[in-house]
Amino acid sequence: MGGRVLSVASECVPLVKTGGLADVVGALPSALAATGWEMKVLLPAYRTLRAQAANWPVVWQEADLWGGPGRVLAGDVEGVPILLLDAPHHYDRDGGPYSSPTAEHPDNAVRFAALSWVAAGIAREGLDGWKPDVLHAHDWQAGFAPAYLAYHGNGGVKSVLTVHNIAFQGWAPAHMLGVLRLPGHAFHPEALEYYGGISSLKAGLVTSDWITTVSPTYAAELMRPEFGMGLQGVIAARGPVVSGILNGVDTGIWDPAAEEPAFGPKSMAGKAAARAALCAEFALDVPGPLAIVVSRLTDQKGIDLLPAVVPDFILGGGGLIVLGSGDPGLEAAVRNLAARFPGRVAVRIGYDEAMSHRLFAGADAVLVPSRFEPCGLTQMYGLRYGTLPVVSLVGGLADTVIGASPAALAAGVATGVTFHPVDAMAFGRAMAQLLDLYRQPKLWAKLRTNAMAQPVGWEASAAAYASLYERLTA
Numbered sequence: 001m002g003g004r005v006l007s008v009a010s011e012c013v014p015l016v017k018t019g020g021l022a023d024v025v026g027a028l029p030s031a032l033a034a035t036g037w038e039m040k041v042l043l044p045a046y047r048t049l050r051a052q053a054a055n056w057p058v059v060w061q062e063a064d065l066w067g068g069p070g071r072v073l074a075g076d077v078e079g080v081p082i083l084l085l086d087a088p089h090h091y092d093r094d095g096g097p098y099s100s101p102t103a104e105h106p107d108n109a110v111r112f113a114a115l116s117w118v119a120a121g122i123a124r125e126g127l128d129g130w131k132p133d134v135l136h137a138h139d140w141q142a143g144f145a146p147a148y149l150a151y152h153g154n155g156g157v158k159s160v161l162t163v164h165n166i167a168f169q170g171w172a173p174a175h176m177l178g179v180l181r182l183p184g185h186a187f188h189p190e191a192l193e194y195y196g197g198i199s200s201l202k203a204g205l206v207t208s209d210w211i212t213t214v215s216p217t218y219a220a221e222l223m224r225p226e227f228g229m230g231l232q233g234v235i236a237a238r239g240p241v242v243s244g245i246l247n248g249v250d251t252g253i254w255d256p257a258a259e260e261p262a263f264g265p266k267s268m269a270g271k272a273a274a275r276a277a278l279c280a281e282f283a284l285d286v287p288g289p290l291a292i293v294v295s296r297l298t299d300q301k302g303i304d305l306l307p308a309v310v311p312d313f314i315l316g317g318g319g320l321i322v323l324g325s326g327d328p329g330l331e332a333a334v335r336n337l338a339a340r341f342p343g344r345v346a347v348r349i350g351y352d353e354a355m356s357h358r359l360f361a362g363a364d365a366v367l368v369p370s371r372f373e374p375c376g377l378t379q380m381y382g383l384r385y386g387t388l389p390v391v392s393l394v395g396g397l398a399d400t401v402i403g404a405s406p407a408a409l410a411a412g413v414a415t416g417v418t419f420h421p422v423d424a425m426a427f428g429r430a431m432a433q434l435l436d437l438y439r440q441p442k443l444w445a446k447l448r449t450n451a452m453a454q455p456v457g458w459e460a461s462a463a464a465y466a467s468l469y470e471r472l473t474a
């Protein structure tokens, strides 16, 4: 039992993060350790990571990685075994993993093909005696890795592709097929062709031995046109090898007992103090529930619905703090709300991990009105902190929050507020319900107790990944 997994991704906490992908990739190796599966994570040596790896040993060399050589450096970051692909012509650049400060890199297809090529090479041949049993690829950035195993030899390695977000598909024009080291005979709709071009995500979907996505509901949604974003047929065709494994959250990092002031299910005084501190920090005076949004500000997240529902929520006594950045139009929309409701609505445009902890600790509710949500992590932070989630019934949100329906209230199992469909009307009703629940302190306390008792750690998910690896390699 047990074995070795090479995980390949473009982001990994604590090294580089733009979203939940990084949290998951960074948490899996330690979560799996107890199951007997050893995982190393391969990611690009972006400019921000090169200095830190300067003295790491070189464990792999590649002569021709599309315009220059590459080498892999091995190290350890906070207990996680890391392999960094150092190919300066691809990764030693200003900006984030995918973009310069002004625009998306035009050569992303090749940049991440290089990562996938090296991943497949290491998986196939092994690294100084460390031979993986499974290559685990994450999202479009690693989608070509299973394809390279399939078309260039797999060395006995099984492959798993995890879809964290179908919206990003890694598109390249058809004429790049040969450049990307993919075979011409596979350029047809059942294999690599995708709407006349190439998609690295589709390449991974059709060539991997198993496909997972990050919640059971999203796994089912992905086979439907409303959510599949063009790939629904591809995924449905592979239905027998598709499964949903819910993400966990790092309960060491997200721990109310480790916040200042500390609190927990048995002593909520610290949470009340955290709320007061939060109101002081943001100059708010909120008689009703204090809600937060901590999110990328994009269409996916339903942020555009806020202007329609917030005014009534404020009128009912509520308050709101938004922490996030993204779409300039959505940033302006939330700024506008803060200007309209001083003392009740505050906005911080930016990314701030420490502030996000203060928000979850001090707030009464977290809003996640996503149009689609493969898993979502912030509703789980909310559960753990007794900060009741208000969520749309999609993807992982539907799998993690029990809405305060009459039946759930009667059974005493509700942990938050849910709504469907994802529109301003249903979201508005959910916010009205939140106000109503807050006016009933005993009921509110019951929901909070339920929420905080829900297990949101990695144990169950790590066991599910381990048993998947076992099945594949048996």
Ligand code: ADP
Binding pocket: 018, 019, 020, 021, 023, 294, 295, 296, 323, 324, 325, 350, 351, 352, 353, 356, 375, 376, 377, 378
């Ligand atoms: P997604 O990956 O789609 O952005 P998730 O809910 O899976 O959504 O993960 C988002 C992660 O990023 C969470 O850990 C969340 O707390 C964090 N996050 C998002 N925006 C911010 C921000 N502005 N400041 C701090 N943390 C943020």
Ligand code: GLC
Binding pocket: 019, 020, 021, 024, 164, 165, 214, 247, 373, 374, 375, 376, 377, 396
């Ligand atoms: C993606 C999804 C999010 C999920 C995260 C980690 O970014 O948008 O729902 O939680 O990946 O799997």
